[in-house]
Amino acid sequence: MNDFLQYTLNGLTVGAFYALVALGYTMVYGIIRLLNFAHGDFFMVGAFLATGVLSLLTGSGLPSGLVVVVALVAATAAAAALGGVSARIVYLPLVKAPKLSLLVSALGLSLAVEYGTALSQGTGFRSVPHIGFLSAEHAIGLTDGVRLTYAQLGVIAVSLALMIGLYLYVTRTFTGTAMRVLAMDQDAARLMGVNVERTIMMTFIIGAGLAGTAGTMYALYYPQVNFLMGFLLGLRAFTAAVLGGIGNIPGAMVGGFLIGLLESYATGYVAGRWTDVVVFGVLIGVLVIRPSGILGERVAERV
Amino acid sequence: MENLTRRLGTGIALTSVALLSACGGNGSSGGDDGSGPIRIGVSAPLSGDSAAAGTDIVNAAKLAVKKINKEGLLDGRKVEIVQVDDACDAQTGTAAMRKLLTQKVVAVAGGYCSGAVIPETMITDRAGVPFIADASTNVEITERGLKHVFRTIGRDDKQSEFAARYMVEYLKADSVAVIHDNTAYSKGLAEATKDTVKKLGAKTVFYDAITPGAKDFTSFLTKAKSTKPQAIYFTGYYADAGLLLKQAHELGIDVPIIGGDANQDPTVIKTAGRAAEGFTTTTAPLPDFIKSTADFVSAYEREYGTEPGPYAPYEYDAVNVLADAIARAASADSEKITEALHATKDYAGVTGPINFDEKGDRVHPIYVTAVVEGGAFVPGKKLDESGNWVDAKG
Numbered sequence: 001m002n003d004f005l006q007y008t009l010n011g012l013t014v015g016a017f018y019a020l021v022a023l024g025y026t027m028v029y030g031i032i033r034l035l036n037f038a039h040g041d042f043f044m045v046g047a048f049l050a051t052g053v054l055s056l057l058t059g060s061g062l063p064s065g066l067v068v069v070v071a072l073v074a075a076t077a078a079a080a081a082l083g084g085v086s087a088r089i090v091y092l093p094l095v096k097a098p099k100l101s102l103l104v105s106a107l108g109l110s111l112a113v114e115y116g117t118a119l120s121q122g123t124g125f126r127s128v129p130h131i132g133f134l135s136a137e138h139a140i141g142l143t144d145g146v147r148l149t150y151a152q153l154g155v156i157a158v159s160l161a162l163m164i165g166l167y168l169y170v171t172r173t174f175t176g177t178a179m180r181v182l183a184m185d186q187d188a189a190r191l192m193g194v195n196v197e198r199t200i201m202m203t204f205i206i207g208a209g210l211a212g213t214a215g216t217m218y219a220l221y222y223p224q225v226n227f228l229m230g231f232l233l234g235l236r237a238f239t240a241a242v243l244g245g246i247g248n249i250p251g252a253m254v255g256g257f258l259i260g261l262l263e264s265y266a267t268g269y270v271a272g273r274w275t276d277v278v279v280f281g282v283l284i285g286v287l288v289i290r291p292s293g294i295l296g297e298r299v300a301e302r303v
Numbered sequence: 304m305e306n307l308t309r310r311l312g313t314g315i316a317l318t319s320v321a322l323l324s325a326c327g328g329n330g331s332s333g334g335d336d337g338s339g340p341i342r343i344g345v346s347a348p349l350s351g352d353s354a355a356a357g358t359d360i361v362n363a364a365k366l367a368v369k370k371i372n373k374e375g376l377l378d379g380r381k382v383e384i385v386q387v388d389d390a391c392d393a394q395t396g397t398a399a400m401r402k403l404l405t406q407k408v409v410a411v412a413g414g415y416c417s418g419a420v421i422p423e424t425m426i427t428d429r430a431g432v433p434f435i436a437d438a439s440t441n442v443e444i445t446e447r448g449l450k451h452v453f454r455t456i457g458r459d460d461k462q463s464e465f466a467a468r469y470m471v472e473y474l475k476a477d478s479v480a481v482i483h484d485n486t487a488y489s490k491g492l493a494e495a496t497k498d499t500v501k502k503l504g505a506k507t508v509f510y511d512a513i514t515p516g517a518k519d520f521t522s523f524l525t526k527a528k529s530t531k532p533q534a535i536y537f538t539g540y541y542a543d544a545g546l547l548l549k550q551a552h553e554l555g556i557d558v559p560i561i562g563g564d565a566n567q568d569p570t571v572i573k574t575a576g577r578a579a580e581g582f583t584t585t586t587a588p589l590p591d592f593i594k595s596t597a598d599f600v601s602a603y604e605r606e607y608g609t610e611p612g613p614y615a616p617y618e619y620d621a622v623n624v625l626a627d628a629i630a631r632a633a634s635a636d637s638e639k640i641t642e643a644l645h646a647t648k649d650y651a652g653v654t655g656p657i658n659f660d661e662k663g664d665r666v667h668p669i670y671v672t673a674v675v676e677g678g679a680f681v682p683g684k685k686l687d688e689s690g691n692w693v694d695a696k697g
Contacts, residue, residue: 003529006554010521123354125542127573136553136578149553222518222546224574228351232516264522272523273485273512 005146007268008261013152013221015260016159020214021237022244022252023166024083024207030183030247031203032095037106038086040234041113042079042208046215047225048121050075051128054219058129068131068220075216076209082113083208087201095186095200117227128223155217162210163253170249175202183247243283245296254294340383341376341635343368343625344408344432345618346399346423348415349388352516352542355570356415359612360437361386364412366599366606367622376626377635389423391416400426408432409635412621415614417441417488424452433641435625437618440564441491445662451641453659455617455624455652457587457668459488462564463495465670465686466536466585471503473684473692474559476533480509482523482547484539492538492563508532515543521550528556538563544582545574552578561585561672567613572678582675583683587654589673590616592682592695599653620652671695 021043028036053071058064090109094102132138134154139147170176178199181189190196218233219225236259244255259279266278286294345364347357361384368382376382385406389396396419403411404426411427412435414420420439427434428449436444436454440462445452470476479500483493490512497507509530513520524547527535535551535558537544544566551560552575562571564586572579590596596616603611627650628643629635650657658666672683672695682695 003525006525007522010519010525013521014519118350123350123358125352125355125570125574127545127570130576136549145555147555218518223549223576224542224545224570226352226542229516229518233518267522268526271511272514272526275514 002143002146003268005142007264009146009148009152011261011264012257013155013260014263015240015257016156017214017218017233017256018237018240018259019253019256020159020162020210021233022241022256023163023249024211025234025238025241026244026246026249026252027179027203027207029241031179031200032091032102033099034091034102034106035238036207037103037234038109038113039207039211040230040237041110041117042083042230043211043215043218043233044117044225044227044230045082045113046075046079046212047219047229048117048126048215048227049078049212050216050219051126051225054129054131058131064131064133068134071220072213072216076212079212079215080205080209083204083206083211084201086208087204091204092197092200095196114227114230121227123227125224125226128219128225130223131220134220151221155221158213158217162213163249166206166210167249169206175199179203239280239283243286243293245293248293248295251293251295258294338380340381341629342383342385342406342408343622344400344403344406344411345384345386345413345622346389346396346403346411346419347386347413348391348419349386351390351392353391353415353540356438356568356612356614357388357391359615360413360415360618362607363437363603363611363615363618364622366603367619367626369606370602371623371626377629377633380635382626389414389416389419391419393419393422396420396423397426399423403427404430404432409629409637410435410625410640412625413437413618414439416486417444417491418486420444421487424449428452430637431641432637433625433628433644435621435644437621438614439488441488442495443487443491445664449663451637453621453644453663455621455654455657455665456614457670458664459492460495461668462585462670463492464499466492466561466563467496467499467503467505468686469583469585469672469684469692470534470536470559470561471500471505474534476505476559478506478508478530478532480527480530480532480535481507482509482527482535482537482539483512484515484543485512486515486539488565489538489540489563493536496536496538513539513543513547515539517543518546519550520547521554524551524554524556528554533558535560536563537561537566540565541568541571545571545579548575548582549578559583564613567673567680569679572675572680579675579678584673584680585670586613586673587617588669588671588685588695589613589680589682592671592673593654595651595655596653616653620654620657624650624652624657 024039050071053074057067090105134151139149178194182199240255240259241252244251262279266275347360349357371382387399389399400423410433414436415438417439424434428451433451440459442459470479481493481497483489500507509527544562562584567584567586590600628640632639632643660666671685673680674683684692685695687693
């Protein structure tokens with residue numbers, strides 16, 4: 001029972017990261033039908049920037065809580081800016097081009113960001129400074145031997161807050177509505193006065209920003225960064241988006257947490273070396289029964 | 304998908320290496336036509352997870368060549384390094400070897416990940432080019448009867464025996480957990496350790512593989528913890544070890560954690576912080592544990608401004624023993640070099656005297672434990688000739 005609780009907590013924490021990154025995949029796919037391969041790299045850039053800020057400010061005498069907040073804001077802003085700039089330069093000129101051109105551009109951008117980072121930051125692992133209140137000693141004891149660390153609590157809470165915020169933004173604001181309209185029919189949206197370019201840019205900015213936030217928390221939680229770190233996580237997050245129903249925001253959240261939990265239970269109750277087999281086996285099973293993903297039922301309304 | 308991106312990436316890296324080396328030499332002259340520089344290939348992971356170790360290996364090779372060229376080798380011909388990135392990957396590695404062969408290298412000294420070196424050595428052996436492995440410890444490398452394969456480092460079966468005896472005899476553990484990462488090196492070491500643990504009368508209560516790069520091992524460790532091992536042996540690589548230690552600490556796992564020689568890297572300590580204290584590795588003696596490597600260490604530090612990594616002295620020796628063989632053969636012909644290598648007798652390397660047995664393995668490699676104390680690896684224990692555990696220092 002204790003082990004089950006521990007597996008669940010671990011799964012939820014990992015799932016929170018997957019869900020946050022999956023949101024970016026799903027939003028972009030919903031709007032311009034693009035699998036944005038570079039999305040995992042926005043996450044990586046966020047993690048690197050956060051590491052830089054943390055290294056700079058740790059030991060400067062500022063309270064560690066403030067340092068973490070500064071790192072979060074800076075990395076989120078930087079990743080969002082990168083998302084906006086890449087949308088402007090790489091994706092917007094190709095919106096009307098064949099989908100394959102868009103896809104290859106995304107792959108190219110991904111490699112450019114990865115190896116650009118490798119050239120400027122080196123190919124090795126960089127360690128992230130340890131923050132006192134996020135260490136193992138600060139935890140809430142749940143039952144005998146099972147503890148929820150402040151770090152885990154923080155990851156899950158921040159992710160949930162951002163997901164709810166995003167859902168409200170997309171359903172309640174004008175830009176959010178424009179995104180949903182754009183997802184249904186780009187030409188009709190343009191005729192109805194939606195600024196298509198601006199809305200697409202906004203989608204990239206928000207998605208990349210969320211990835212930047214996830215990157216910061218990831219760097220704090222798993223304190224080492226590397227230029228290829230976005231790849232494996234991006235792959236899992238993309239899987240989560242597909243499992244939940246690509247293009248669907250609540251679907252990305254459900255998919256993210258589900259993949260996290262599945263991984264954790266598979267490791268715990270089957271074996272570590274079988275984790276990927278179990279997780280991707282379930283993915284195939286779900287897609288065979290529900291080809292559009294768990295929540296991807298209403299194909300008409302994406303995002 | 305991962306493979307595709309990685310391959311594209313290394314493709315770019317390979318092309319640039321090829322361009323660089325094409326511009327570097329005078330192109331047409333090969334190693335065996337008796338003029339121009341003698342080319343020695345160095346393959347190592349220069350991108351990806353193990354890039355830090357790979358860079359270190361290339362640096363050590365360059366340092367050796369600098370010394371060799373100063374002393375002069377054969378008919379006043381210079382020695383030249385041709386470096387390639389094998390990305391720790393079998394496919395990239397074989398492509399890198401073909402590239403080296405077209406560059407007419409007379410021999411290869413290098414390699415890091417056994418998973419890449421195993422196929423690489425098949426290619427070089429077929430071409431009759433000797434390959435001296437400096438860091439790859441998988442048994443299979445020298446077990447296939449390949450005539451042109453050597454290594455300056457010990458083999459996994461020797462290390463696993465040392466690790467199992469350390470856990471069962473020195474730590475007096477009755478039950479151990481063995482964790483690997485499914486790569487050739489890691490799995491080979493883990494399997495051999497499991498066998499030896501059984502022979503010594505103890506039990507392996509947990510045996511499983513992590514996914515390298517997965518970052519979150521908490522569920523994995525939760526399960527390992529529930530089997531109540533008295534010691535844990537991790538045979539994977541350093542990038543994962545730091546996170547593994549940190550998460551084990553967070554889960555309240557307080558039994559000794561021991562790592563294989565691929566964990567001998569400061570990254571582990573930087574990542575795990577205080578959770579790294581007490582972490583022990585089974586390893587070939589580190590540069591600063593052996594008196595004979597002191598000169599090498601200071602030369603390396605003067606040249607590069609950083610400490611050499613754990614395999615740098617073995618690569619340095621690999622290139623030097625190769626130069627020694629070229630000098631003794633009085634030829635840059637690959638077959639003659641191979642014969643001379645087999646005839647090596649007590650070459651005074653910085654890691655101790657070097658002799659190769661009939662398989663090409665180094666005779667009598669020494670193992671020690673290194674323990675993290677106060678944020679750095681310090682010498683732990685070793686076995687003396689009569690099988691007693693003594694201090695490793697000295």
